[in-house]
Amino acid sequence: MKNENDCFQNLNRNKENFSLISAIITGSFYPNIARVQLPDPKYFQSSAGAVELDADVRQTKFWIRNDDFMNKLHDGQDLTGTLPATRVFIHPSSLLFSNNDTKVDNLVLEQFTNEDGSIDMEKARSSYKADLTPQVPGANSNFLRTSFVVYGSSHHTSKLFIRDVTPTTTLSTLLFGGNISYDMSSHVNTGKTSPGLILDGWMPIRTWCKNGVLIKRLRMLVDQTIEQKLANPGHSAKQLDASDSSDDIIAVVNKVLQLSNK
16 A cells, blocks of 8 residues: 555645646647737836836737638738737636726826936826835735746637736746757858747747747757657656656656746
8 A cells, every 4th residue: 555655646746836737738739829929028217226016917818829820921922911810808707807997007008217217206206196116016016027828718708808818937838839940051141130930930039049940949859758658658767777767858858947937
């Protein structure tokens, strides 16, 4: 009985490893993934310098892939006039949904915004009665700070809504998402800045192309490891050959996922 309990504890050792759980959810629900577009930051001038104001969660935008664009892309049709992404909204039943009321209306705030994006606080305080002192977000703030979210389903009523939303990271999306494409040769020869990676032909991810090479190599090793684990699920680390590094690969991926969540 003791050996069975130890076995179950070993199988459930990642029950609190939320970075790994999030990555598994990302791979399971892909391509049900949305890109998060955070609102542009706004600042106000203080005696200590420029201080960033709390962002309005209602200005956060979510984008999912456009099925018409994907169908035309796969069929080799002309993509002119077809956008690769469609905007969606979080369903009010989601835990990440927020309708918090900001203390300063955006239209009013624009009247006090300088050309550099900072806010003239003296002019704002003299014209507006609300407390414009920036507040540090509390621990219970549900402002989304991840680059992507995974959703369970979508439906269209007054708007196109997504629900059953789970935040995920860029690295989890790249490791367990769709095909990665990049073009290094044309930009190396011209000296231009790399546009980054393209996931599944529609989702741009701004990073160096060399990161795409490393991620594709790591994905290949992960796929080989998963295939080996599924082919021989009863093996233990002691039964592996000295040259087998499958457990090391899983440990590296787990460590990288944890670092990406910090």
